[in-house]
Amino acid sequence: MALESSRSAFERARRSVGGGVGSGLRAAMPPHPLFVREARGAYVWDLDGDRYVDYVMAWGPLVLGHGDPRVLSAVSEVATKMQVVGTGHPLEYLAAEAVLEAVPHGERLLWSNTGTEAVQVALRLARAATGRRRVLKFAKSYHGWHDTVYAGMSEDDCDRPATPGGAGQSASVLDDLVVARFNDVQLAERLLSEAVERDIAAVLVDPVMSNAGVEAPTPLFLSTLRTLCDRHGVVLVFDEVIAGFRIARGGAAEKYGVLPDLSVFGKAMAGGFTQSAVVGRADLIDQVTSGVVHAGTFNANPIALAAVTATMRVLADPAVYERLERTSSEFEALVGAVLGSSPDFGSFNRVGSLLQYVPAGGATGLHGTSGLWAVILEGMLRQGFLFMPSGKVFLSTAHTTADVEATAEALDRLLRTL
Ligand SMILES: Cc1ncc(COP(=O)(O)O)c(C=O)c1O
Numbered sequence: 001m002a003l004e005s006s007r008s009a010f011e012r013a014r015r016s017v018g019g020g021v022g023s024g025l026r027a028a029m030p031p032h033p034l035f036v037r038e039a040r041g042a043y044v045w046d047l048d049g050d051r052y053v054d055y056v057m058a059w060g061p062l063v064l065g066h067g068d069p070r071v072l073s074a075v076s077e078v079a080t081k082m083q084v085v086g087t088g089h090p091l092e093y094l095a096a097e098a099v100l101e102a103v104p105h106g107e108r109l110l111w112s113n114t115g116t117e118a119v120q121v122a123l124r125l126a127r128a129a130t131g132r133r134r135v136l137k138f139a140k141s142y143h144g145w146h147d148t149v150y151a152g153m154s155e156d157d158c159d160r161p162a163t164p165g166g167a168g169q170s171a172s173v174l175d176d177l178v179v180a181r182f183n184d185v186q187l188a189e190r191l192l193s194e195a196v197e198r199d200i201a202a203v204l205v206d207p208v209m210s211n212a213g214v215e216a217p218t219p220l221f222l223s224t225l226r227t228l229c230d231r232h233g234v235v236l237v238f239d240e241v242i243a244g245f246r247i248a249r250g251g252a253a254e255k256y257g258v259l260p261d262l263s264v265f266g267k268a269m270a271g272g273f274t275q276s277a278v279v280g281r282a283d284l285i286d287q288v289t290s291g292v293v294h295a296g297t298f299n300a301n302p303i304a305l306a307a308v309t310a311t312m313r314v315l316a317d318p319a320v321y322e323r324l325e326r327t328s329s330e331f332e333a334l335v336g337a338v339l340g341s342s343p344d345f346g347s348f349n350r351v352g353s354l355l356q357y358v359p360a361g362g363a364t365g366l367h368g369t370s371g372l373w374a375v376i377l378e379g380m381l382r383q384g385f386l387f388m389p390s391g392k393v394f395l396s397t398a399h400t401t402a403d404v405e406a407t408a409e410a411l412d413r414l415l416r417t418l
Helices: 006-014 022-028 069-081 089-103 115-130 173-177 187-191 222-231 250-258 280-289 302-315 318-339 373-381 400-415
Strands: 034-040 042-048 053-054 110-111 134-138 177-180 200-205 235-239 262-265 275-281 346-349 354-358 392-394
Touching: 022 110, 034 235, 034 373, 053 400, 069 280, 069 302, 089 110, 089 250, 089 302, 110 173, 110 280, 115 200, 134 173, 134 187, 134 373, 173 177, 177 187, 187 200, 200 222, 200 250, 235 250, 250 262, 275 280, 280 318, 318 346, 318 400, 373 400
Parallel strands: 134 177, 134 200, 200 235, 235 262
Antiparallel strands: 034 042, 042 053, 110 275, 262 275, 346 354, 354 392
């Protein structure tokens, strides 16, 4: 893989697009971001025409791979009839019914566009319902880039004033956060037992730490959060923007049997189109009819909701999740075995079709993962395998056993040269 055209495209893009790529985190790709001219199934083709097995899957949405024909035909049919209408249309409730049917605690939903937006809506609903201000989140977990939640990104922030995730963020909203540690039941118990004094409205948790190592919750963790939230009048919000419809059709609630008050979904729900939702208790959601503002010009646009309806129809087939589980466990076994040949090579954590590389003695990170990963990332790219800077690995129903076997062989070749 020469990567030549991507290098010159990146240089050109940097002259017109801030940072050269549409989302800052994508720039962390060594030697530079890949520029793609076509994407189909499990593959992308770069500007030179070289093909890559894609484990980025657009950072999560593409559970069905690129360009699933069932999603595309639903979108094309609607796109010729209407694009965005600024009033009601049947896909609003047809898509909502399909989502609510899949989510165990799905009584009602609100449509938004991105995960970042939907998280803000969920927190607003929790504050309105409780009359409290603060949100308990877990160190390192990512809930979008807004000032209100992109903070407390380090374990050092636990039970201390949260620090902002980046420059230019407002210090005045940091006091709205209380930071706990994922899977630390005792700390959660201590902080939530003072929920009234601490003014805690919501617990916001990514149930599988999908941006910080992919960590499964311990058997007691989520159920203890549920009990504590009930006891202390706190709204439990699952951020399932990545986990939703990926680790199970009904997301974390189905997989772990703990029902939150609200869940935030995005990514996988719309098969590659822009859509997110806050799903959960009707009494919380219905506050939008009594003073809580939820707005957005492009909310519930017909094109995205055609994609949601088609995607949810495909995801209703249990064979989808059987296939995802089979290919993902093959990846874990075969590619993981190559890493297992030396204690220095690191390993993978996995929950369903979501994996993350964990370096030996190193740390995973939103912007990039330390240790050997940068070497693996570039070495695999040059052999035709596209991974993410953070070391996360997304599989889809389009990936095959042959793709996974080829990945393991390429990684083995690479590691032997070190
Ligand atoms: C767990 C989680 N929550 C929220 C978000 C924000 O979603 P979006 O990028 O659509 O704004 C993300 C994005 O990656 C996420 O992974």
